[in-house]
Amino acid sequence: MNTASTQRFEVRFLSLFREGRALAFPCDPSGLVDLDALTERARSNYLFARAMVGREYAMPTLYAS
Secondary structure: OOOOOOOOEEEEEEEOOOOOOEEEEEEOOOOOOOHHHOOHHHHHHHHHHHHOEOOOEOOOEEEEO
């Protein structure tokens, strides 16, 4: 049985132009990403993806596993 405490969440930014390409980042159940927990490269990619929503990436989607 999956509960909120055992589920893992991630926010995904799907590419608008390259099918199957996306950037994904761990987050909490509400979709908040802990920037301090990301590596420098991941933080840079996350900020880039957020800035490029509507240009390169679709609106982020929350996924649970």
